[in-house]
Every structure is written in structure tokens, then in C-alpha cells.
Amino acid sequence: MAIEDIYDDIGGLGTFQAIILIWLYGMKSIVGWSMMQMAFAGYGPGFTCNVDGTTDGNHYTVAASDSATLAAANGLNGSSLGATASSLVSVIIENGTTRRDVCSVNGSSCSSYTYDGVKRTIVTEFDLVCDQKWIRSTITSVQMGGVMLGAFIAGQAGDYIGRKRTNYGFYLLGAVFNIVAMFSTSWQMFIILRFIIGISIGAMLVIVIPYPAEFFPQRWRYLVTVIPTWPVGVLLFAFFAWLLEDWSHLHLACAIFQLPGLLGYFYVPESVRWLTVQGRTEEAYAVIKKMAHANRKPVPEYAKGMLERIAELERQTQGKSKKYSYLDIFKSRAMLRLTLIFAFHWCSLSIVFYGLSFAVSGLSGDLYMNMLLMTSVELPAYLFNLCLTQRLGRRWTCFAFYAVAAIASGGCVVVHLLGERGGQT
Structure with missing residues (x-):
């Protein structure tokens, strides 16, 4: 038996899991807002x-x-x-x-x-045009560098200090520096602050998916990946960008919306799995009782004994002081192979997704409508993903979506080249 068997006996997918998703995925939606700030802030009007x-x-x-x-x-x-x-x-x-x-x-x-126009962006604030036009894209690149660093840090921190402290610590970091960023007096100051905000974003993206998933039975974990909280956050950002039209006010609004998420620290517990493998079985059992109470189910009699056996097995297998690091990836050829494959997948996905998202300000037409349309098309994809995953499995679903993206991207290149050739003749 495993920890997931206890989850099934105390309600499986119940009230507690719903509350966890509301708290943690509400935080993820605001992270989407924070990530896309440069789509508006980097807009350069005539x-x-x-x-x-x-x-x-x-x-x-x-x-x-x-x-x-x-x-x-x-x-x-x-x-x-x-x-x-x-x-x-x-x-x-x-x-x-x-x-x-x-x-x-x-x-x-x-x-x-x-x-x-009346849009107040960092371009109009710091005159990032002409010989300083390159600074716009550089700020976005530096922010994404922070995202990468945050992802590296959070992956290790989640194992060392726990999912909860890592999640809320980096979330607080993002809220604080969104407030500080609104007072930027130069683009040099702004780029440093966007790097720090990027660290918080990268950390949150790494921890916010496995953290709630560890409170779900295995058969329900796929739900964690198909809830469209990211596009909801970006749609919220597009609305407030249209309403405020001011880069500094958008940073303040983002920080204000982040504050309610911090209240979840007082309700959302640490991961049962992490507590158990750390040998903190009494705390893990307390979380089990909290979950059972929220789902109105009795705690199974075997629960405490099972947690203790899992903790003992972990001590015997790995040793009490064993700590994993990124170096462990290179100790197994199979693990290294899978890591490189998935890393390539995520890199290609990020290049396409964020390349399109941050380039929205360069499209013709209304900036806010472009944001709305580009983000809205993501919503049906979540529904398709839910249906296809159940029928085809994760592997073929992933292949299908990648194939569609590759064909569509190739089509865009062909149309662009034909348009250029037509303009020359």
C-alpha cells in the first residue's frame, strides 16, 4: 500500500482537494499575470x-x-x-x-x-526608442534568465526545505518586488527588478504543480494539469492593462492580487509525502487528519502505521542524511536520457509559446484585443487535452499537439515569406 491509498480512503477527490486547488492555482494565475507584464510594458507606440x-x-x-x-x-x-x-x-x-x-x-x-496615445509603458517612460530600442527585448531576456535560475533553485529547495516554504517564500518575493518595480527610476533599475521577479516566477512554475498534486490520489492527478488557471491569469492581466494603461500601476495591481494568495499559508499544509520521507510522521499524520476532517471521512486505522513504515523504508534505502541534487540525474543513463528529452521538449515549447506571447505587442490592430484573442484560444486546448489524455494517453496527446504546433508554425513562415516576395514584385 502507499500514501495514495490513504487519500482514497479519506475522500479521494473531496472538499480538501478543491480548497487546495483554489489556493494554489489561484496563485498560479497571478504568476501568469506577472510573467506577461512585458507584453504591455515593452509596447512601443508611434x-x-x-x-x-x-x-x-x-x-x-x-x-x-x-x-x-x-x-x-x-x-x-x-x-x-x-x-x-x-x-x-x-x-x-x-x-x-x-x-x-x-x-x-x-x-x-x-x-x-x-x-x-495615452499608454504609459517603459518605452515611453525611459525613451527606449531609436538607439535604445534594443533594451526592450533585453529586459524580457533578462527576466527569462531569472525564470531559469528560479526553476533551478526551487527544484532543489522543494526537496530541502519543503514544498510549502518554497512555494510561499518565492510567491512573497514576487509580490514585494512587483511593488518595488513600480518605483523604478531608470531602465537599469527596472531590468534588475524584472530579473528578481523572474526568479520568483520560475520557482513558482516548478513547485506549484507537484505541490497540489501530492494531495491527490494517483487516478485524479491529471486534473491538476488541465485546469486553465494560466490563461485566466493572462486574461485578467489583459483586462487590467486595458483599464489602467500604465506599467507602474499594473505592477502594483499584480502585487495587490498576490496578497490574498499569501493567506493560504495558514491553511495549506506541507506535503504528506515530503514530511513522511523526512521522517516527520507525526506531522504527516496530522495533515492526514486535517484532510479527513475537511472531506468528512474517518481516518483509517492503518494510516499512522503505514506512514511510519514508509519513513523507515526510506531511511533503510537511502540513509537518514541522504539528500538528492541535480548531480543524481547524471548517475543513471536512463534518467539522463529522459531528462534531456524532456528538457528539449520544454525548451522548444517555451520558445514558441513565449515568443508568440511577448511578440503580441508587435502585431497590428488593438493591443488588448490581440492579447485577449491569443490567450482565449488556449482555453479549448485544455478541454481537448483532458479528453485526449483519457483516450490516447499522455505520450500520443503530447505528440499530437506538438505536430499541430509545428505545422501551424511552418505555415506562418510560408505565409510570411510569400508576403515578402509579393511585396518585392
């Missing part, structure tokens, strides 16, 4: 280059607020207009049209920029 002083006959400098003068400038040829305000906009006249989104005027660099 801009006009502002240059102090006047220029030659083909370049006219007029007041930014003087819409009548700007309109008239489009019809002028060879005249000079005086600057009437401190905020100056350079209008480049060529064949009766106005050019925008340029980084210099008649050899003079821009002294400032005027941006379209």
Missing part, C-alpha cells in the same frame, strides 16, 4: 522626434500643441515657421507628406520624443 531650434527650408519646427500650424505645415514649401512653445515637434516635409518615427532631423539627434 513617436515624433523633438529637436530644439529651427532647421532649414525642408524641416519645420512648430509647437507640439499648435495643431493648426502642424496642419498648415503639410502644405508649405520653403517657408520657415517660428517656435512658439518649449515643446517642439520636427515636421519633415517631403512631397507634401509628414514623416514620423525618425531618430534624427537634418543630422540633429532627438532631444525628446512625443508618443502617440
